[in-house]
Amino acid sequence: MTAVFALATSILYGLADFGGGVLSRRTPALxxxxxxxxxxxxxxxxxxxxxxxxxEAGPLLWYAVAAGVAGPVAxxxxxxxLARGPMGVVSPLASxxxxxxxxxxxxxxxxxxxxxxxxxxxxxxxGVVLASGPQLRGAPVERRTLAxxxxxxxxxxxxxxxxxxxxxxxxxxFLALFVQRAVNVAVGGAALYAAVRRGSxxxxxxxxxxxxxxxxxxxxxxxxxxxANGTYAIxxxxxxxxxxxxxxxxxxxxxxxxxxxxxREKLRAVQAAGAGLALAGTVLLASG
Numbered sequence: 062m063t064a065v066f067a068l069a070t071s072i073l074y075g076l077a078d079f080g081g082g083v084l085s086r087r088t089p090a091l092x093x094x095x096x097x098x099x100x101x102x103x104x105x106x107x108x109x110x111x112x113x114x115x116x117e118a119g120p121l122l123w124y125a126v127a128a129g130v131a132g133p134v135a136x137x138x139x140x141x142x143l144a145r146g147p148m149g150v151v152s153p154l155a156s157x158x159x160x161x162x163x164x165x166x167x168x169x170x171x172x173x174x175x176x177x178x179x180x181x182x183x184x185x186x187x188g189v190v191l192a193s194g195p196q197l198r199g200a201p202v203e204r205r206t207l208a209x210x211x212x213x214x215x216x217x218x219x220x221x222x223x224x225x226x227x228x229x230x231x232x233x234x235f236l237a238l239f240v241q242r243a244v245n246v247a248v249g250g251a252a253l254y255a256a257v258r259r260g261s262x263x264x265x266x267x268x269x270x271x272x273x274x275x276x277x278x279x280x281x282x283x284x285x286x287x288x289a290n291g292t293y294a295i296x297x298x299x300x301x302x303x304x305x306x307x308x309x310x311x312x313x314x315x316x317x318x319x320x321x322x323x324x325r326e327k328l329r330a331v332q333a334a335g336a337g338l339a340l341a342g343t344v345l346l347a348s349g
Contacts, residue, residue: 062295062296062299062300063296063297063299063300063301063304063305063308064296064300064304064308064346065296066292066293066295066296066299066305067292067293067296067304067305067306067307067308067309068308068309068311068343069289069292069296070289070292070293070296070305070308070309070312071308071309071310071311071312071314071315072312072315073285073286073288073289073292073312074285074286074289074309074312074315075311075312075313075314075315075316075318075319076285076315076316076319077281077282077285077286077289078312078313078316079315079316079319079320079323080278080281080282080285081093081094081097081282082316083278083324084097084275084278084279084282087265087266087267087271087275088264088265088271088272088275089261089262089263089264089265090140091137091140091249091252091253091256091261091263092253092263092264092265092272093279093282094133094136094245094249095246095249095250095253096272096279096283097279097280097282097283097286098242098245098246098249098283098286099246099283100279100280100283100284101242101283101284101286101287102239102242102243102245102246102283104280104283104284104287105235105238105239105242105287106239108235108239109235109236109239112232112235113232114232114233114235114236114239115236116232117228117230117232117233117236118236119233121226121227121228121229121233121237122227122236122237122240124223124224124226124227124237125223125224125227125228125236125237125238125240125241125244126240126241126244127219127223128219128220128223128224128227128241128244128290129240129241129242129243129244129245129247129248130244130248131216131217131219131220131223132216132217132220132241132245132248133245133248133249133252134212134216134248135212135213135214135215135216135217135219135220136213136216136249137252138209138210138212138213138216139151139155139209139210139213139217141209142155142206142209142210142213145203145205145206145209151206151210152193152194152313153189153190153191153193153194153195153313154207154210154211154214155210155213155214155217156186156189156190156193156214156310156313157211157214157218158213158214158215158216158217158218158221158310159186159189159218159221159306159307159309159310160214160218161214161215161217161218161219161221161222161306162218162221162222162225162297162302162305162306162309163182163302163303163306163307165222165302165306166301166302166303166305166306167303170301170302172301172302172303174301174303174304177345178303178304178345178346180345181307181341181342181343181344181345181346182303182307182342182346183342184338184339184341184342184345185307185308185310185311185338185339185341185342185343185345185346186307186310186342187335187338187342188311188314188334188335188336188337188338188339188340188341188342189310189311189313189314189335189339190335191331191332191334191335191338192313192314192317192332192335192336192339193313193317193332193335194317194329194331194332195331220290221293221297221306221309224237224238224241224290224293224294225293225294225297225298225302225305227240227241227294228294229298234291234294234295237294238287238290238291241290242283242287289309289312293305293309296308296309304346307342307346308343308346311339311343314335314336314339317332317335317336318336
């Protein structure tokens with residue numbers, strides 16, 4: 062069950078990232094983040110009311126609040142790093158987010174994967190980095206860009222770790238995801254307001270007509286992101302966190318394959334090799 066839900070997490074995150082990337086070509090990225098999270102919060106709010114999930118409120122929701130803060134902060138760091146440095150360096154380094162929940166599994170839960178799983182995790186992580194299309198040549202990366210990238214990785218990893226602790230029941234998970242999205246909207250909205258105050262545009266060319274046209278895509282991105290958080294929480298609660306963390310980190314491979322299939326982007330040789338390594342690592346992890 063852990064492997065199935067963790068792989069579902071990778072697929073959902075990968076498709077959400079692909080959709081968000083496509084939408085960000087015409088709409089400011091921060092606006093895409095905020096509006097997609099608003100859509101997700103509206104849907105989750107209806108689910109919470111329908112299921113009576115409010116009765117699950119308790120101290121564990123603070124983990125959802127923490128995840129809601131960490132997510133937008135990580136995204137802002139990530140976009141800032143992409144704006145300052147080469148994507149071929151920033152994107153692979155951001156995939157190191159897996160080390161946070163993996164470390165939680167080792168330290169907090171005392172999990173000890175076997176040799177085969179350690180090998181599979183190493184192979185899968187190497188595949189993720191390569192599938193992200195690392196830039197192997199070029200000018201050195203500025204320290205600030207590196208710091209922003211590592212900050213983004215830590216934030217993304219923290220979301221994984223926090224959301225896994227935010228509930229113990231299915232209805233509690235609905236409430237935790239709603240709280241996380243509400244905080245996402247608040248933090249992301251504040252960041253968007255600050256960006257507009259500094260002179261950045263909040264709306265794309267075409268204004269609200271472009272936003273309305275992008276509505277279905279925004280809803281899809283928001284719901285895919287929510288579903289990914291949910292499947293990861295289930296994966297981490299029903300099996301080794303170390304296994305769930307590594308398998309859930311394969312989403313850059315899905316994003317690259319989606320770009321290949323939908324946009325006809327050609328995979329570089331290093332990306333194709335990375336996808337193969339990620340698949341091999343997944344087999345080792347699942348069989349260990």
